[in-house]
Amino acid sequence: MTRIRHSGLDFSVATLNFLANVGIVLPYVLILFKYQQTHNANYLAAIVVFYVARAASVFGTKHLNLKASSYLLICLWLGAIGSLLFCLTTNLVVVLIGALFLGYTSANIWPYFLTIKLHLSQQTDFKLKRFYWLIFAALGVLFGLDFALGWGYRLAFAILALLFIIALPAGRLLSRFSLAFYNDHQAADARPIKLWRVAIFFAVIGLLTLLRKATIQIALPAVLVIIVVAIILLNLELAADWQAMPANKLRIVNRGFLLSFVLLFNSFFGVFVFGKLGMYLVFAIYLLGFETGHPLYQALAHHDSQQATRLARIGLILGHVLVITAQPVLYVFGLLLISLYVGFENPAINTSVYAAEVDDPDLAIIHKYRFSTYGGLLCQLCFFGLLVITSSLKHLNLMRFFNPSSVALKTTYLVGMVWPLAVISLVVSLITLYGQRYFKRD
Numbered sequence: 001m002t003r004i005r006h007s008g009l010d011f012s013v014a015t016l017n018f019l020a021n022v023g024i025v026l027p028y029v030l031i032l033f034k035y036q037q038t039h040n041a042n043y044l045a046a047i048v049v050f051y052v053a054r055a056a057s058v059f060g061t062k063h064l065n066l067k068a069s070s071y072l073l074i075c076l077w078l079g080a081i082g083s084l085l086f087c088l089t090t091n092l093v094v095v096l097i098g099a100l101f102l103g104y105t106s107a108n109i110w111p112y113f114l115t116i117k118l119h120l121s122q123q124t125d126f127k128l129k130r131f132y133w134l135i136f137a138a139l140g141v142l143f144g145l146d147f148a149l150g151w152g153y154r155l156a157f158a159i160l161a162l163l164f165i166i167a168l169p170a171g172r173l174l175s176r177f178s179l180a181f182y183n184d185h186q187a188a189d190a191r192p193i194k195l196w197r198v199a200i201f202f203a204v205i206g207l208l209t210l211l212r213k214a215t216i217q218i219a220l221p222a223v224l225v226i227i228v229v230a231i232i233l234l235n236l237e238l239a240a241d242w243q244a245m246p247a248n249k250l251r252i253v254n255r256g257f258l259l260s261f262v263l264l265f266n267s268f269f270g271v272f273v274f275g276k277l278g279m280y281l282v283f284a285i286y287l288l289g290f291e292t293g294h295p296l297y298q299a300l301a302h303h304d305s306q307q308a309t310r311l312a313r314i315g316l317i318l319g320h321v322l323v324i325t326a327q328p329v330l331y332v333f334g335l336l337l338i339s340l341y342v343g344f345e346n347p348a349i350n351t352s353v354y355a356a357e358v359d360d361p362d363l364a365i366i367h368k369y370r371f372s373t374y375g376g377l378l379c380q381l382c383f384f385g386l387l388v389i390t391s392s393l394k395h396l397n398l399m400r401f402f403n404p405s406s407v408a409l410k411t412t413y414l415v416g417m418v419w420p421l422a423v424i425s426l427v428v429s430l431i432t433l434y435g436q437r438y439f440k441r442d
Contacts, residue, residue: 009169016167020113027102034153042092046099052205053103058369068115068362069175076164076171079105083161087154111365116174204230227385238374248353249371254432256375258342261425262286262335265383272410273331289339297344313433316341320426326414382424390416
C-alpha cells in the first residue's frame, strides 16, 4: 500500500508539473476549438472573458494576502471547476463563470508553481518529479479521440478537470513542504487596487479581443481613441508599481513586449510570409529559441557569462533588423535571434528577481509576471493602434489582418505595421539594455 501511495503521489506531482507548463495555453485552445466547431456566441464571449481574466488576474491576485502555496491550491480547484462547467453545459452564465475560473488559473498556476519550487530549492532537498511523457501521450490520444469523434470537446474538458483534481495531492504536498519557509518570512502588505482604472482598462482589452474574433461596426477613429486611453491607463498602472524591483522591471517589461511581438503579432504576420502554416512555424521558432537560448549562448561564449550576454544582446538587435526585411530566410533568422535572447534572459531574470525580493519572496515571480504582462499589453496596444491607422488610411477591413485572403496585403502591412512595431520594439530593447548598464554601475 505504501508503494502504491508513493506512486500515486509521484503521478500527482508529475501532473501538477505538466499543468503548470501547459496551463497558460491549453484551456484557451480548447475554448477556441469549441467556438470554431460550434460558432456559438456563448463561446465567443467565453474567449473574451477568459482572455481578460488571464490578463487581469496577475495584477490583483496577491491582494488577498494569502501564501503562494494557497494560491496554487486555489488555481487547481478553480481549474477543475471551470473545466467541469464547460464539460456539462452551454449556458451563457455558467460558461462565462467557467471562463473566468480558467482564465485566473491559466494566468497564475505557473508563477505560483515556480514560486513554491524556488522556495523549496532554497530550503530543502525536495526535487520535483519529471514528466511522465508516456502517460501524457496517452492523454493526448484521448484528446484526439474526442476531436475525431466529434464529441464536442466534452471529453477533453472532462480530462482537463480530472488532471486538475489529480494534481491536488501534489499541491497539498508542496504546501506542507513550504511551511518552514513561511515560518521564516513575513508577507508584505498589499498595495490597494484602483478598481475604476483597472476595470476601464480591461474592458478595453476585452473589446479589442472581441474585434479579433468577430466583425463589429465601430468607427476606426473611436477605436484609436480607445487604444490611446488604454495606453494611458496602462502607464498609470505601471507607474503605481514602479517602486518594485528597480534593477529588473525594465528588462521584464521588455521581455513581455518581445513575447507579444513574436508570438502575437508575428504569428499573424507569419501567414503573409509563409502561408497557412506561418502561425505554427513562428511558434516553433519561438519554442526553439526559448528552450535553447541560454545553453547555446553559454556554449558559444565558452561559459563566459559576460561574453554570452554580449552575444545575446547583439543577436537581439540584429534580430529586429532581419525581421524588418520580411524575406523568409532572414525573417526566420531574425525571429529566432529575438527568441534566443528571451530564452537566454529568462533563467537570469528568475534568479535575479527572487534574490531581490528579500522582504517577501512570495511576490518575486508574481512581480515578474506582472511587469511582463505590462510589456505584453503595451505591445498589443501598439499593435492594435498601428492596425487601426493602417486600416483607416488604406480603407481596409480591420479583420483582414487576422484572416488574410491575399498576399497582396503583405506590403501594406509590412510598411504600416512591421516596420513601425519592430522599431518600437527595438527602442524598448535599447532603453532596457542601457538601463541594465546603469544599474550595473550602481
